[in-house]
Amino acid sequence: MIARATERPDTGDALSSRSVQVVVRSALGLALGISLGFIGFGDYGELSRMFTLRDIRLYLTFGGAVAVTAVGLRYFVPYSLPARPMHRAVPVGAALFGVGWALGGACPGIALVQLGEGTVAASVTLAGMFAGIRLYDWLNARWLHWGTRSCGG
Amino acid sequence: MGVSGTMARVAHPTESIEEDRIEEEMTRDRAALEAALMAATAREFGQAANDTAEAPAAAPARRAPPMPPTPFIGNVFFLVAVALGAMLASAARGSLGVHVSLGPEHERLFGSGPGMLGVLAVGGVLVGAGTRMSGGCTSGHGLSGCARLVPSSLVGTATFLGAAVVTSLGLAWWLG
Numbered sequence: 213m214i215a216r217a218t219e220r221p222d223t224g225d226a227l228s229s230r231s232v233q234v235v236v237r238s239a240l241g242l243a244l245g246i247s248l249g250f251i252g253f254g255d256y257g258e259l260s261r262m263f264t265l266r267d268i269r270l271y272l273t274f275g276g277a278v279a280v281t282a283v284g285l286r287y288f289v290p291y292s293l294p295a296r297p298m299h300r301a302v303p304v305g306a307a308l309f310g311v312g313w314a315l316g317g318a319c320p321g322i323a324l325v326q327l328g329e330g331t332v333a334a335s336v337t338l339a340g341m342f343a344g345i346r347l348y349d350w351l352n353a354r355w356l357h358w359g360t361r362s363c364g365g
Numbered sequence: 366m367g368v369s370g371t372m373a374r375v376a377h378p379t380e381s382i383e384e385d386r387i388e389e390e391m392t393r394d395r396a397a398l399e400a401a402l403m404a405a406t407a408r409e410f411g412q413a414a415n416d417t418a419e420a421p422a423a424a425p426a427r428r429a430p431p432m433p434p435t436p437f438i439g440n441v442f443f444l445v446a447v448a449l450g451a452m453l454a455s456a457a458r459g460s461l462g463v464h465v466s467l468g469p470e471h472e473r474l475f476g477s478g479p480g481m482l483g484v485l486a487v488g489g490v491l492v493g494a495g496t497r498m499s500g501g502c503t504s505g506h507g508l509s510g511c512a513r514l515v516p517s518s519l520v521g522t523a524t525f526l527g528a529a530v531v532t533s534l535g536l537a538w539w540l541g
Binding site for chain 1: 368369372373375376377389435436438439440442443444445446447448449450451452453454455457458460461462463464465466467468469470471481482484485486487488489490491492493494495496497498499500501502503504506507508509510511512513515516517518520521522524525526527528529530531532533534536537
């Protein structure tokens with residue numbers, strides 16, 4: 213048994229890099245959850261004041277986050293991330309997403325944040341999101357054939 | 366990969382785990398990579414395409430992928446960790462507790478009964494399908510894409526923020 217394990221020296225390396233990735237992803241998720249929780253994106257009152265243009269605080273927060281991300285990606289990330297090419301699926305999908313966000317009070321990350329904060333109803337929103345993903349993939353495979361999955365992430 | 370991309374991987378567990386297995390085999394074994402490429406070529410263009418192809422003079426040097434894909438379980442942990450992080454934050458703020466609805470503002474528009482849950486379900490489906498269609502959400506298009514001035518992400522972000530504003534103003538006028 214031991215001899216067989218040593219016959220494949222490559223696996224140990226690949227496996228350890230995979231577990232490092234799992235730990236890194238978990239840590240990133242935790243950091244995202246903590247910061248979103250403190251910002252208040254999960255609160256529908258705040259969100260509705262943002263979307264009805266009564267409060268610009270969340271827009272400023274978002275703009276600040278974009279600026280920090282720009283600096284971080286520019287100077288600290290050694291590889292280039294995929295850039296999705298323009299496709300008519302982008303504005304159409306984004307419009308559906310915007311309407312859904314205003315109705316359910318959650319973008320994908322926020323549904324998880326609301327659930328973590330103890331908002332039971334967010335489980336319905338989250339279930340809807342998973343159903344929506346599978347619904348689009350089914351529609352796309354059957355009728356639309358928009359090749360948005362293969363290229364550009 | 367942003368939050369919606371991670372959700373999409375988790376929404377298709379069987380396919381994602383299969384992708385992981387293939388990925389692992391590829392990194393482990395160049396022969397497996399070659400066989401998979403030959404099989405894909407045969408599937409797409411017929412076996413004749415493989416038979417007539419010339420063998421490369423020398424194997425190209427192995428290069429590290431630009432960004433290795435996260436294993437399936439890493440995606441699951443990421444989503445769970447976002448919820449856990451928010452739980453810690455709300456405990457620190459003293460607002461952690463069981464809430465049935467999204468709060469007074471949402472209740473004022475949609476009530477607190479089955480109708481409100483229906484609105485959340487419809488909203489969730491639109492968010493899931495929409496982000497999958499446009500290829501990103503607030504993190505992918507909004508943060509990562511806008512930070513790099515990717516044209517499709519700038520269009521996407523402007524569109525989803527605009528649609529959310531128009532919808533919210535419409536709801537406030539109609540129901541508020």
